[in-house]
Amino acid sequence: MADLFDSDLPPKKPAGPRPLADRLRPRALSQVIGQQQVLGPDAPLGAMLASGSLSSLVFWGPPGVGKTTIARLLANESDLHFVQISAIFTGVPDLRKVFEAAKIRRANGQGTLLFVDEIHRFNKAQQDGFLPYMEDGTILLVGATTENPSFELNAALLSRSQVLILTRLNEDDLELLAQRAEAELGRALPLDTPARAALINMADGDGRSLLNLIEQIAGWKTDKPLGVDTLTSRLMKRAAKYDKSGDEHYNLISALHKSVRGSDPDAALYWLARMLTGGEDPRYLARRIVRMAVEDIGLADPQAQHVCLQAWETYERLGSPEGELALGQAVTYLALAPKSNAGYVAFKAAMVAAKKTGxxxxxxxxxxxxxxxxxxxxxxxxxxxxxxxxxxxxxxxxxxxxxxxxxxxxxxxxxxxxxxxxxxxxxxxxxxxxxxxxx
Known part of the structure; x- marks a missing residue:
């Protein structure tokens, strides 16, 4: 834990050129790109700062959207000492040192904003350890998590904090960030318009990722703007953000199911493709597609279930990627089939009656x-x-x-x-x- 109290130590001399992402780090909340649903004048943080009543917070959102930056700027604008730790590398003895140092600062008239990255990594008992220091004002806690706080943080911690959702940066946000990077570098990126759009797309809403890519591109020497083919051949393709065991898994399968239920084959195919390209097991998708046929199409089209089972069997015989086409056809069929959940509702009602009169x-x-x-x-x-x-x-x-x-x-x-x-x-x-x- 040599770097646990870096914010208490004199600044170190840089070992080399500062990364572009660090050079472009905003110096005020007004410079933060995106997240106006949190930072705007009528948004939660804007209102807190205006009233001077900042409370403990949990930032929930994907990587690269500004969680650490916003926490640091909140400390600056609230005249609080900023301390950053990661739940991955911090144990109970380290936390005790953090709390003791915060007590000393408080006695000397300065508060402490404790930023805890990956706060969901602490178990429920460790999370309880923050409570007395939050309650007596020793620390103002700002936690950051990529996981759903409702499942990963205990009720006591959540009741003392406000959860703020940070979202992926949109294309306009990323373009603005790219322009700031070009201004910092003192030159335009050597890309034509389609390649620039492809670069923005590669970032996938992650500002830090975009700046890392730009830093690679900035060193390329070329006599003319590069196209998409050259860009993609020189940069390693970035893996899609998809956690097969986390929130993203459940969010995407929900999106697929609801697109089928809503009779939108294009959206259904898109979410199916997102899951497949993210590495989801096609057999899991085959099971869920059969479930959709039973739950949402039912007896309005008895053939739908057979189509899905045949698609599953086709996948088992052909494997990937050929067999995935059969799953796509099944999803398309389900989206366009007449819908009825009457059989599903009837079965649930019968189960309720059976439990009462068993x-x-x-x-x-x-x-x-x-x-x-x-x-x-x-x-x-x-x-x-x-x-x-x-x-x-x-x-x-x-x-x-x-x-x-x-x-x-x-x-x-x-x-x-x-x-x-x-x-x-x-x-x-x-x-x-x-x-x-x-x-």
């Missing part, structure tokens, strides 16, 4: 009676064989005796369920006639 036996008339004793007990007595009844329908009650008849399946007037609705209405009419005759 010990109720079937009515005696539909029980088999293979033994004399069971016949004497009335098992099977009065059962009507539907094939012998008029219209092939007896209209008997198959629910437990004394249980009110449940109505769970309510088909929609779309796709094949139109026909199923007609059949359901037909049988309901016959049942009502049978009941009227009995009365």
């Amino acid at each position: 010990s109720e036996p079937p009515p005696a008339h539909i029980l088999n009676a293979p033994t004399t004793l069971m016949k004497e007990q009335g098992f099977g007595a009065g059962y009507a064989y539907d094939h012998d009844a008029e219209d092939g329908f007896s209209g008997q009650d198959y629910f437990p005796e004394g249980m009110k008849r449940g109505i769970y399946y309510l088909p929609v007037d779309r796709g094949f369920e139109r026909d199923l609705k007609k059949r359901l209405d037909f049988f309901a009419g016959l049942r009502a006639k049978r009941k009227a005759r009995q009365n």
